[in-house]
Amino acid sequence: MEYVFKTNGISKKYGKFTALSDVNMEIPKGAIYGFVGKNGAGKTTLIRVMTGLQRPTDGSYELMGKANNDKDIAKARRRMGAVVESPAIYMDMSARDNLIQQCLMLGLPDFKCVDEILELVGLADTGKKKARNFSLGMRQRLGIGVALCGSPDFVVLDEPINGLDPQGIIEVRELILKLNRERGITFLISSHILDELAKVATNYGFIDKGHIVRQMTSKELADECRKSVRMKVSDVGILSKILEEKSLDYKVVDSNTADVYAELTFSDVAKDFEQAGCKIINMQERDESLEAFYLSLLGGSEDVQKSVC
Missing domain, CATH: 3.30.70.100 (Alpha-Beta Plaits)
Incomplete structure (x- = not known):
């Protein structure tokens, strides 16, 4: 099986605190990988390592077949888009100008992709309206649009539906499914809204206290639930x-x-x-839900449930 991201015993320490410990993770090409864990479990730390924002203390990983110490890892990372924690958008710019700015930062030869991406994320009719006047759902879709500049093969979304209303959640969900099915883009989605995650994910990774406690396909999960x-x-x-x-x-x-x-x-x-x-x-x-399975997997306590929901 081909993987877009694969780790080998990754650890990350901050002084005496261990955020990640001997993490082994495999994200298959073409998957929508649901990344599940409570607050402080290590999700964002691993995403930061994955995107090159931080280096592992120990262990190694491969991104698009390139090892993290390979001189061409930067080229592999250019095939990756990400929205980490919150969309990286300019509030005083229109959706179009935000995408043009991203194209300039990536050194793309032209802006031909801008109109296509605006149409794809449902922002083609926003004109000169500034992002500060967008709804949360529109900003989230713009953030995904920014991540799509450069035609990435792998997109990382950290809490993409956090704070969205039901309509915004549906719009983001349908966009992810469309990009995965029609363009073959692999996604890693970190989310606390587990029942919503279950509507899109093809694979899952469960993390707790810096360890990957289980990886499974959606079929394997369905069999257990x-x-x-x-x-x-x-x-x-x-x-x-x-x-x-x-x-x-x-x-x-x-x-x-x-x-x-x-x-x-x-x-x-x-x-x-x-x-x-x-x-x-x-x-x-x-009919056991993903949330119920997660709580049973970790021996779900009330504290776990509060931090997941």
């Missing part, structure tokens, strides 16, 4: 016997509860349980 019917019964031993006879997949939760991974209706199972002498107390459909 698959729909189930939670059954509470008078005797889970009898429940297990009945479900095994029917070759149904299940997981015992406690002495009275089990999750059954199959389509069930009360009328279909009530007779079998009654004949076996087991009372069904209740049945409830469940």
Whole structure:
């Protein structure tokens, strides 16, 4: 598999404080990689290392196939765009002038890409309106537009929908999906809004206390968060016997509860349980969210939940 970014035991220390410790991460080419972690987990530090804003204390990484100590790493980084923490835009300039300024900074030979990017991010009709008068969603889309100057293959977005209203969230989501599907741009998206992230991500990396605790595809996540019917019964031993006879997949939760991974209706199972002498107390459909999975992955405490939501 080809990766746009790959690390080998990266660590980053600030004095005695360790922000990253032995981080191993792989971002496949063409993926939308959801980067998940609570505040202070190390997300922004790793993004800063990735974008060249900081150097790792230990370990190494590859960007677009170039090692971080390769003399051509700067060329690889020119194929990368980023919006880190907040969009880098000039508030007293129009959307067009912001993009022209970015083209000048990148040393592009012309500004042919500007009109196309303005259309792409939905800002073609803003004219001379200054960015200071844009909505948050418009500024975020302009920031993404700035990151698209130079036709990058890899774009990093740090909290791209933070503070946006529902319409702004939809607009940014659709833009990311369009760029990924139509242009093959690989994305890394750091976000606290996990259920929204689940609508776009193809891959995930979970970070906690400077460690990557798990990486997985969206399919693997779906398998772990698959729909189930939670059954509470008078005797889970009898429940297990009945479900095994029917070759149904299940997981015992406690002495009275089990999750059954199959389509069930009360009328279909009530007779079998009654004949076996087991009372069904209740049945409830469940569909674990990304947020619930994340909290269970880290042994979710109330403090974790507050910092993720």
